[in-house]
Amino acid sequence: MKILKFGGKSLAYNGGFDKVLRIIQDKVENQEKIAVVVSAIGNATNELEQILEAASKNKSYIKQLETFKKEQQGNSTADLSSEFSLLDKLFEGVALLGDYSPKIKDNVLAQGEVIAAKVVTEALQQKGLNANFSDTRLLIKTDTKFGNAQPLEQTSRKNILNHFKQHNGTTINVITGFIGSNVNNETTTLGRNGSNYTASLIANYLEAEELQNYTHVDGIYTANPDLVKDAKKIERLSFNEANELANFGATILHAKTIVPLIEKNIPLRVLNTFNHNNKGTLITAMSDNEGIKTLSVLDNVALINLEGRGLLGKTGIDARIFRVMADNEISVSIISQGSSERGIGIIVAADKVTKAIVGLEREFENDFYNKxxxxxxxxxxxxxxxxxxxxxxxxxxxxxxxxxxxxxxxLFNNTVTGKNVSLVVRKAQTHKALNVIHGEIFGVAKKINIAVFGHGLVGGTLIDQVLASAANIEKIKGIKLNIFAIGNSKKALFNKDGITADWRQEIQQNGKVYSVDDVIDYAEEHHLENLIAIDNTASADFIENYIPLAEKSFDLISSNKIANTVGYAFYQKLRKTLADNQKNYLYETNVGAGLPLIDTIKLLHLSGENITKIKGVFSGTLSYLFNHFSVENRPFSQVLKEAVDKGFTEPDPREDLSGNDVARKLLILARELDLQNEFEEIKIQNLIPEQLQQGSASEFLNRISELDPLYQSVKEKQQPGYVLRYIGELSGDLQQDKGNLDVKLVSVPGNSALGQLKGSDSIFEIYTDSYGDQPIIIQGAGAGASVTARGVFGDILRLSEKK
Known part of the structure; x- marks a missing residue:
């Protein structure tokens, strides 16, 4: 025989009930011998409890009760008049007394299961099946502990066996779960999720072939799939693992369900009423393999802390605490204490906490007095x-x-075997914590949630690169890149599941006015983990958001150079905030676009290598300009206009020609060596004569031919075989607080490393004590949206590997 147990959601009239009947009918047609255990229909138990509370407080409950009756009756022709009449009398009495006893509460709640069993029985009979209503108040005898009664095994076993002898063959016994009665025939209930326990007991007494627990999910998952989207179904668990899972909050099981099954080695299969062709999760004596199986949550709990310096060295404190808990029938799920016993924490059910506190205060009254x-x-x-x-x-x-x-x-603790670990976290962080742990320990992709600020040339290219590569990265690296927010200077687009390829259109149509706080709040509201904020703006104002982002668990990536080149005080404050919050800040593209320059300098510096000088062509724009002008017989203005037309310069090319961009990059490298230079201390040769530094960009472009005599003269004054290069150079005693920073136009041999530069490449020479006169040379594409975006992408992957 197989025992089939159906939960409240399975029995709900809005789709589940008919599926339950179909499952039972299929079993009968397949000539399977079955018995059926039912919970209350839908949310009946909670509704009855709410009506009971209202009646006890002299609040209006009649309308709610009538609605309950109507919903429970549904379209069923079952005679529920005796159950409804009893509820009328019980609630009327409670309303008159203004209170109720545990015995009355059990009698009220029991009606949910009785109604369900009668309705299912009637429905099966109408389909021509030989169904028999079986009231466990006549079968399972218990002690008198109302609300959490314990079965009297010998009597209950005998009653069940006799009942099934009388109703056997083709009979389908439809059995009420959750309830029993004591020796005085007073209704009792078996505690939380007691219907599962009823089914387990009956399976034990009848030595069933299998217990099948039908719910609203496909089985037991690696975590609650309502909270963890990536949770995976577990094919098989051992009894011990299931028992641990039940004890630590899995609502699909009852903590007492497993023991009767272990005694007779009866498999338990957790199935989905709404997808009953799925094989579900099978629980047997053996598991498929070792290792972490699942995460479970207990959220209806409270932490009680007992503290006192006077407890230092005293023994027996924990014994007194447990005596109080035992006297008040309070179960302790977790205890944590130091060896000194000066502080002890225990986890108890939230509804028991008041009783626990009162008992502890009474027990330790003299200890309070003695301080x-x-x-x-x-x-x-x-x-x-x-x-x-x-x-x-x-x-x-x-x-x-x-x-x-x-x-x-x-706090956290582990079992003696070391195979289960429990963590106590703040309730508001539970959802996020589950996703973080699940992503870390199960063989699923680690989710990285990204907010991108700025979607111009670099930002837009980056977003497209991430979307194009995301599937391949998830497959190869096991990292799922999820862009949940895109913001520009005015509007932002949000999608916790990730933006799509038509994001440009969406942000125009659906973008919302926002602040960075809105992005932070969105991430918190949706419990997003492994957060990265990417600054692809050129905004001096936006860097003020770096600190609050880091404080709210975002790692930072930036192609914006400003945060690293403003005052040294902000530079230090940002680093301290990052350290305090254990956050990372990557900005490899700040100098050299996608070249591995900053990482190289960091590694050399951290390894103790004494860097004595750094110089190079830092600007791809100015590299293009002077690489061509130096060797071609063309006016300077013509080469400059060509660079403008090709989009190599800023809209106002004076921003490139001023040298400020090169200066910022040089300062970033200086600060990587712990130098405390300020931007104002950099000697910068502005390539624009004074008379052209004012006015609009268009006015400047109309007058660029005025540059030709100046630079033709500079070019002609060079030694034979020399070329012009606009470089940044860091020199001096770099072991001191500050170095010498120079940005200038120089003439170098055409056959030197700097002189052989082509196109718009950048080149950097790093001189150290160990390498002597032979510098480390890093050379490559130093400009362009695609190159810079790819460099930012590399920073994303580096950060993702660390998470």
Whole structure:
């Protein structure tokens, strides 16, 4: 025989109920011998509890009760008059007394299961099936602990066996879950999710072939799929793993369900009523493999802390705490304490916390008076996340991932075997914490959530590059890049599941006026983990957002040079904020576009290598300009106009010719060597004569021929075989606080490294003590939206690997 158990969501009239009937009918047609255990229909138990509370507080409940009756009856022809009449009398009595006992509550809640069993029985009979209503109040006998009664095994077993002898063959026994009765025939309930327990007991008593638990999901997942989108179904679990999962909050199981099945080695299969062709999750004595199986959550809990310096060195404190818990019938799921016992934390059910505090204050009254105990506090703003199958030897991985995402556990503990670890976190961080842990420990892609600010040439190219490469990166690297926000100076586009290829049109049509705080709030609201903010603007104002972004768990990437070249005080403050919050800031494209320059200098400096000088052609624009002008018989203005027409310069080419961009890049490298130079200290040769520095860009472009005599003269004064290059140079004693920074036009041999530069390439010479007169040379494309965007993309991947 197989025992089929159906939950409330499966039995709901809006689609599930007919599927339940179809499943049962299919089993009968396949000549399977079955019994059916049912929970209350839909949300009946909670609704009955709400009506009970309203009646006890003398609030109006009649309308709510009538709605309940109508919904439970539905289109069923089952006679529910006795159940409805009993509820009328019970609620009327509660309203008169203004209170109710646990016994009354059990009697009220039991009607949900009775109604469900009668309705299912009637529906099956109408389909011509031999269904029999089976009331477990006549079968399962319990103690008198209302609300969480314990079955009297011998009597219950005997009653069940006799009942099935009487109703056997083709009979389908439709059995009420959750309820029983004591020796005085008073209705009792078996506690939270007790219908699963009922089904498990009956399977044990009848030595069933299998217990099939039908729910609204395909089985047991690596995490709650409502909270973790990437959760995967588990094909198989062991009884021990399922028991741990049940004890640590899995609503699909009851903590007591597993034991009766273990006794008789009866498999439990968790199936989906709405997809019953799926094989679900099978729970047996053996698991498929070792390792972490799933994450579960207990969120209806509270943390009680007992603190006091006077407890230092005293023994027996924990024994007194547990005595209070035992006297008040309060279960402790987690305890954490130091060896000194000066601080002890315990996790209990949230609805028991008041009773626990009162009991502890009474127990430690003298300790308060003697000031040995300073305070006993409760915090219900917590949740417990349990990692089932976690070995402490690898626990550092999910723990480090949590810290990187600014989720600091309040406490954690592990079982003696070291195979399960529980973390207590702030309730508001539960959802995000689940996603962080799940992404770290299961073989699914690690999700990186990205906000891109600025979508001009570089930013727009980057977004397109990420979208084009995302699928391949996920396949090869196991990293899922998800751009959840794109912002320009006015509007932003949000999509927690990732923007699509038509983002340009969407931001025009659906973009919203925003601030950076809105992006931060959106990430928090949707529990997004592994956050990266990318600044592809050229805004001096936007860098003020770096610090709040880092404080809110964003790592930073920037092609904007300004944050690294403003005052040294801000530079230091940003670094301190990044360090305090354990965040990274990558800006490889600030100098040399996509060339690996900054990383190389960082590595050399960190390794203790003494860098003595850095010089090079920092600007791809000016590289193009002087590479061509030096060797071609053309006026300077003609080469400049060609560079403008090809889009190599800024709209106002004086921004390139002023040398400020090269100066900023040089300053960035100086600060990588811990030099404290300010921008104002850089000697910059402005390539624009004074008379052309004012006026509009168009006016300047109309007068660029005035530059020709100046630069033709400079070109002709060179030694034979020499060429012009506009360079940045860092020199001096670089072991001091400041170095010498020069940006200038120089003449160099045409056969030198600088002199042989072609096109718009950049080149950098790094001189060190170890390399002597032979510098490290880094050369390549130093400009262009595609190259810069690819460099930013590289920073994204570097950060993603660290997360």
């Amino acid at each position: 040995d105990v300073s305070k006993i506090t409760a915090n219900d703003d917590v949740a417990v996340i349990s990692i089932i199958g976690q070995d402490l030897s690898t626990f550092h991985k999910p723990y480090t991932a949590l810290i990187r995402n600014k989720i600091v556990p309040v």
